Amino acid sequence: MMQRPQKRSLTLKGHRTSVSLEDAFWDAFRDIAQSRNRAVNDLAAEIDAMRGTDCGLASAIRLFVLEQSRHS
Numbered sequence: 001m002m003q004r005p006q007k008r009s010l011t012l013k014g015h016r017t018s019v020s021l022e023d024a025f026w027d028a029f030r031d032i033a034q035s036r037n038r039a040v041n042d043l044a045a046e047i048d049a050m051r052g053t054d055c056g057l058a059s060a061i062r063l064f065v066l067e068q069s070r071h072s
Helices: 023-035 040-050 057-070
Strands: 006-012 015-021
Touching (some): 006 040, 023 057, 040 057
């Protein structure tokens, strides 16, 4: 079942930005943040800082969620 990504707003370093993520990735990302007692914006900022310039933020979040699911 394919779903179109939904645009979500985040605040990174005081600046508003948006990412387009499918509900399943967004829900998993929120769950990961909650399990770490972190705000979604803080975790997204950490991923943003580590991603480099070759990868968009939405892709970096998807890869992060995938990596976390492999370790659980």
